[in-house]
Amino acid sequence: MAAEEYSESSDTFRFRDGHLNRTPDKYHKYPEAVRGSDTPLIIDNGSCYCRVGWASDPSPRLVFRSLIARQRGKKDYESQIGNDIPNVETIRWLLKTQFDRDVVTNYDSQELVFDHIFTHLGLDTEGAVTHPLVLTETVCNPSYCRQLMSELLFECYHVPKLAFGVASLFSFYQNSPDSGTSDGLVLSSGYQTTHILPMIQGKIDVTHSRRVNIGGLHSATFMHKLLQLKYPAHFAAINLSRAEELVNEHTYVSVDYNAEVNDWQSIPYCDKHMHRIQLPFTPLPGWSSEDKKQDKKQQQIKRLQEINAKRREERLAAEEDRMQQLKSVQELLEDEDEEGYQRALLELGYSSGAELQSMIDKLTATIQKIKDKISGVSSQSQQELSQIDLSQETRSKIPDGEGGDNESEKGKLCDLDLLLRDVDQDYDSKETSPQPTPRMTFDLAEYYQLQLGVERIRIPEVLFQPSIIGHDQAGLAETLDQVLRSYDSKTQDRLAQRVFLTGGNMMYPNMKDRIETELMAMRPFQSTFQVIPAGDPVLDAWHGAKKWSTTPSANDGFVTREEYLEKGGDYLKEHIASNRCKTLPGVVET
Incomplete structure (x- = not known):
């Protein structure tokens, strides 16, 4: 969740719209180091992304969405695969995939994907793939589907040998070197489904494995529907690709969902944690998004100027009254009433006539200064408010450097608002009462904003509570508890010591903490457990298949062409x- 580069301000974000700027897959050259060798080709054939590369590569050479765009009714139309599709949203009704859930069922589309892979890898061996192939498949893949896949690869592409493996188990192998002999519990959540796979002495226990028909696609679809219902005016702008982006960038798993839902009902909490997403829009001619803030600022400055002028006049009247009092004392001296003059000096706190005269001179200068400012106040601009001489109490509250570059407009408005509340007792009533405005203002940018509040935790919660989207099935935590309870207590303890999280849908923030909380609630008192997230939940399946294919024991896992024909x-090794x-029933093993 790259919030730093994604953020426009502290709580406003913009869409990346990655579906609009996909880079077409590069055509690679056939590596000379690989040509003529037995270097395996690794294909992680996922229902969301396909990742392809040689076993000698440090990372996959091709990573693309498992989507095919083909014009209906036009046989000669060239199909577009994955990243070659310029904008999936404009042709979403034309998109196909080779998957039904996470099982390959459309082998015509799968053949197009293989053509795309082998062409972009630069294979020039006259329609034949002369390298061993490692291909991932789903858990408990039907034998018929595996048979069709083997037939496609052996008959159409003439691969010399082929090995099938489960992506989540390859990821488990990548992160646990001793996974071949140890126990563990693999929690794999992908684009279409979620699996809980118990591993007993390094082998998957299919009998007690369970599947939850919830994945990343369901979260994105739920976000899509929620936002379109919440913002019907922006129905067209909220597409599925943007919904997926919001799910990936702005949601997180709540450790205690019910408690946090109550927190979201608090306005201060909601304002602090809400994410505002800015939709693209075209500003009106001559319109600025800051007009509303500027108008409010100008109104506040004008009100401060009025308060300042009123206080200056009051101060001028007070200084003139004091001057008149001092002059009346001087008149006693002019009338030769020395005794009355000395008595008046003592009453005013002056010990001599020199002090009295000095004060008269200071008052004269002060009065003249106030009069000069009153006469020149109409020529002062609103931006010169900081130069106006308020009373000592008011002046000390005005923020220094008002209008400076280091202060945001929002901060300036808050400072002016606080200052007005201090110097004007009737400010709140004036603020709530109808005020005449010189013109109507409208924040167009704010109108084109999506506000993500409780949706930030509600979307990932679908994995734990499928009933939120109307699915009548148990969630991840309930299914996990069911799997553990199907074993005796000793086996449960061994499985709980290595709960492994993998798959793209396990990348939500706080996922590890939530699983630990659920395990603590279901495990016996003072029992121990360990939750281990994959180093890279997305790429570890490809790296695990690559790692396995280079081990000496991997030869025993490949099905050769001769074995396929026989x-x-x-047939699966x-x-x-x-x-x-x-x-299969009626088939005798040989």
């Missing part, structure tokens, strides 16, 4: 990250 396309091989 035993059929549904088990390995550390594979599904379990189940013999």
Whole structure:
């Protein structure tokens, strides 16, 4: 969640709109170091993203969305795959995918994806792929689907050998070197589904594995619907790609959902944690988004000037009264009433006539100064408010450097507002009473803002409470508890010592803390457990498959072309990250 570069201000953000600036996949050259060798080709065939690279590469060479755009009714129309689609929102009704949930069912589309992969990798071996292939598949992938995939790769692309593996188990293998012999509990949440996979002595226990039909797609769709209902005026501007961006950038898992929902009902808490998202808009001619703030600032300055002028007049009247009193004392001296003159001096606190004369001179200068400012107040601009001579009490409260570059407009308005409340007792009543305005003002930028409040925690909560979106099934925590309870207490303790989190939908902030809270609630008193998040929940599956393919034991996990021809396309060799091989009814193992 890159908030620093994403933020326009402390609480206002702008859309990145990454779906508008996708870079088409680069055509790579066939590496000479790979040509003619047995270097495996790793394909993490995910329902959201496909990641492809050689086992000798430090990272995938191709990463693209599993989307195909093909014009309907036009056979000669060239298909666009993943990043080659310039804007998915304009042709979303044309988009296809090879997946149904996370199972490959459309093999025509899958063939287009393979063509895209092998072409961009620079393979020039006359339509044949001469390298071993490692391909990921979903948990408990149906044998028929595996058979069709094997048939496509062996018959169409003539791969020499092929290995299937589960992406989440490859990720577990990447983060746990001893995963082949140890126990653990893999929590994998992807784009379409979420799985809880118990690992007993390094092998997946399919019988007690469970699936929750909730993933990142459901969160994005829920965000999309909520915002379109909340802001019907911006219905067209809120598309699914932007909803996915908001889910990825602005949501987080609440450790205690019910308590935090109550916190969001508090206005101060809501104002502090709300994210405002600025939609693109075109300003009206001659209109500035700061007009409203400037008008309020000018009105506040004008009111301060009126208060200042009133206080100056009051001060002038007081100084003139005092001057008249001092002059009346001097008149006693002129009338040769020495005794009355000395008595009046003592009453005023002066010991001699020189002090009296000095004070008269100071008052004369002060009165003249006030008169000069009163006569020149009409020529002063509103921006020169800081130079106006208020009373000592008021002047000490005016912020220094008003209008300076180091102070935001919002801060200036707050300072003026506080100053008015201090110097004008009737300010609150004036503020609430109808005030004549010189012209109507409208903050167009604020009108084009989306406010994310409780949605920031409500969207990820779908994973734990599917009933929020109307799904009649248990959430992640309930299903996790069900899986643990299906084992004896000793096995439960072993599984709880390594609860592994992987998958793109596990990247929400606070996810690890939430799982730990749920485990603490369901585990016996004083029992121990450990939650381990994947180093890279998204790429670790590809890296784990790469790591496995370079080990000596990997040869035992590949199905060769000869074995495919002999035993059929549904034949599977088990390995550390594979599904379990189940013999079909009526088929005798050889």
